[in-house]
Amino acid sequence: MVRPDLESNVQAGQKKQQSLPTRVWVAPATLLKRRRGYLVSDVFKTVACVMTALCIFQFVWIRHLQAGWVRVPNDPFDIRFNDDIKWNSPSIWDSSRQAFIHNAMPVPVHSHNDYWRRIPLFEALGSGCISVEADVHLRDSDLLVGHTSLSLHRGSTLRSMYLDSLQRMLDTQNAHITDGTWRGIFDRSPQQTVVLLIDHKTAGPETFAELDVQLQPLRDRDYLTYWNGTDRIMRPITVVATGNAPFESVMALNASHRDIFFDAPLHALLSRYDNFDVEPPVYGYNISNSYFASTQFKNGRLWAWHDESSPQPDTPGGRDREASQIEQAKARGLIARYWDTPSNPPNLRDIAWRVLVDVKVGILNMDDMGAVRARARGWGQIEL
Ligand SMILES: *[C@@H]1O[C@H](CO)[C@@H](O)[C@H](O)[C@H]1NC(C)=O
Ligand SMILES: *[C@@H]1O[C@H](CO)[C@@H](O)[C@H](O)[C@H]1NC(C)=O
């Protein structure tokens, strides 16, 4: 029979094993143990990697779902400006596409970091935004558009992306006007100005000086809103400087033709130049030097504030100090804007917008042009 044989073999093996000096067998046993250890750690590592990858994927996916970019079914903009159209495609100047832009319903919305849009400038205007933002970096005496200094390209300049395009559009809009009036971008509201908010990312005074030079062609055509010494004269484009731009640079411009305005600090509008002893009061930030007044949403004071323990303010200065930021901006003739409003989840984002509309903010800061187009008329409640 086989079995006894086997047994005897095993026994023989065991006997053999036992008969061998233990020293010889120590090494393979530890090796085996170590190998098993490697195996366990390999499996563990693989599982950990897969789990991490899954977590990252899930995180990205949830972010993607939450970002909630609004897609409008059969969006007329997306149909006309399909994926083949870039900001520098010659076909963007086709009359049908330009007519679409000029026909947009203007809404009090600011296209935040506009150069991130699929088609900078054109998408914002085609969605009815009355304000667009470009971050500029001074490089080799030119202004390059981009968020950080690492994301700059030689071809993406303020001139090529914004100034030249605006000039070309306005030249067409004003080609047949001879009576000294002007026509802006939006045919439905021809006297509506478009704000170009220039966020200075590099040294303030130098960047500002270069901006001042680059605006000359628009200035020569009388396309820029300016302060003439006694009045603010509205034109199709209003240039507003923000970021590192110094207030002093704005004030240093020719006081009888000042055509770059400041983005005043909405959380700190009270200034040492305010004078409440005259009627009406004189404010340091006013329409002669500023256009927007902006601050981060988290610094917002959306409602009037009063310290219960002190008496009601009965002076104009006291009342101004306790007013909401939006009221303070209005008193100064400025448009209040909050940036960094919550962007997701979408319901929180919408609540923030609704509250801002309710308290009559001047302009909404938005990134999602699909949402602007989908609900354009919904934002029309704010006075333009
Ligand atoms: C500024 O413009 C207004 C309105 O056009 C005009 O009445 C006023 O005289 C101008 N001021 C100066 C200093 O030119
Ligand atoms: C300031 O602007 C006025 C009006 O455009 C012009 O007459 C004057 O020469 C300018 N002054 C300077 C110093 O550029």
Ligand SMILES: *[C@@H]1O[C@H](CO)[C@@H](O)[C@H](O)[C@H]1NC(C)=O
């Ligand atoms: C605007 O503010 C400046 C100081 O920042 C002041 O000199 C000027 O008088 C003010 N102008 C008006 C129209 O209030």
